[in-house]
Amino acid sequence: MSDEVIILGGGFAGLACGVALADAGRRVTLLEKKPHLGGRAYSFKDQETGDVVDNGQHLFMGCYRRTRAFLRKIGTEDRLSLLEDIRVDFAEEGGRRDALRCPSWLGSPLHLAAGVLGLRGVALADKLNLRKLDAYVRRVRGGGALPPDLDRVTVRQWMDSLGQSRRIQERLFDPIALGALNDKPEVAAATGFVQVLREAFYTDVESTRLGVANVGLSELYAHAAARFIEDRGGKVLLNSKVKAIQEGRVITEDGQTYNGTVVSTLPPWNLKTLELPARLRGHWENLKAAPIVSLQLWLSRPILTEPFVGLLGTEIQWAFNKSRLLSLDGEGQCSLSSSAARTSTWPATRRPCSSWPAATWHAAFRNSKKLQSSAGRSSRSRSRRCRRRRVPTRCGRRSASPPRAWCWRAIGRGRPAGDDRERGVERPEGGRADLGRGEAC
């Protein structure tokens, strides 16, 4: 095998692979088609506010052992913080709140059992019925392969088969499945979900902890990984779109040829568009993925006290308190996330997002208001005052509160059939659609 390795793609996978191989003494050439590294996990500087913005909120977990080892190797593990409290807050229509609190001193998986027992919105009978699911995950605990039949059923079918009530699914498991698999429980295969349960909740308490980057994603890993590769004699080449893979050789669109062992980290929908040797073609080409939409809001005041909140019964499942996560003073930067976003809230419209119907944005902001109104009396009255007064925003414009919202490209772990630009969710590189402000209130 040649010492030269050509890695296709400069996302998390390509850079992690490049670092491992460079560390093992191989000469790495990494080819990335975009002008920046990071793939679906990158950050950019917003020109208007000057803030570094991630292309979407990324949560890590203690059980991301390989990711953490990768960050350790490139010297940036300290830029990832694991939250001490294992607690997930939920909010729903009418301001009702619930919380999954898993006391770490109980150890794993008792901490999860205690968390579930403490959920207010789930009946005791449903909680006790979790024994069947618990018994299943205990059986497949450890690192071994999961039963192959899990690949033939969806998350919903698997949970139904274990007699789990719809209520506990909707209030506990669906948010986990949507967040971790970025698809609806009726669509996603059960394998990934069972893997998440066993890795996150049935290994050790540390594995359950949620982690967030305290810098932009590119600063978390992309720049440092590229430096690591280059310091060991490798090359990281941007604007190098691969056109063809041949035996031991890669050809880019600008006619360059690179020889060596080829490692592709391209998502299947990118890889299948290349000229490939016939023996590489196969069923993998049918793999599809689901979109995700991220909304970044700059509000004139904080609307959340928790680091993040799960939103039950909405198409926007998570609200992240960026001000708190990034220790920003004063302002209410927050990010909303909608997984499996091929649904009614994010219509498959052919119009660009800036012209989405006002109702769409109402749906998004209604959630923010619900959070405000559920945050207690004082914040409710403050919110009314601000709405009457029209407060200045961070960008120096005058607008009602919540003042302003921007949205940018937010392609999920893949995309459904069709061009995302037609679906109105993809923005140009680092670009965004200014949604204006009227609809917000």
Ligand SMILES: Cc1cc2nc3c(=O)[nH]c(=O)nc-3n(C[C@H](O)[C@H](O)[C@H](O)COP(=O)(O)OP(=O)(O)OC[C@H]3O[C@@H](n4cnc5c(N)ncnc54)[C@H](O)[C@@H]3O)c2cc1C
């Ligand atoms: C908004 C959003 C939120 C997310 N939240 C989370 C989260 O909370 N937790 C989590 O664990 N995961 C999350 N994810 C998923 C996570 O970002 C991805 O799983 C991960 O970044 C995928 O990395 P990758 O390297 O496999 O692929 P990619 O990041 O897609 O990298 C592939 C790279 O290949 C390049 N490329 C494509 N074609 C070519 C070509 N022909 N030639 C050269 N280069 C090419 C692309 O430009 C890209 O840089 C989220 C994703 C999004 C979009």
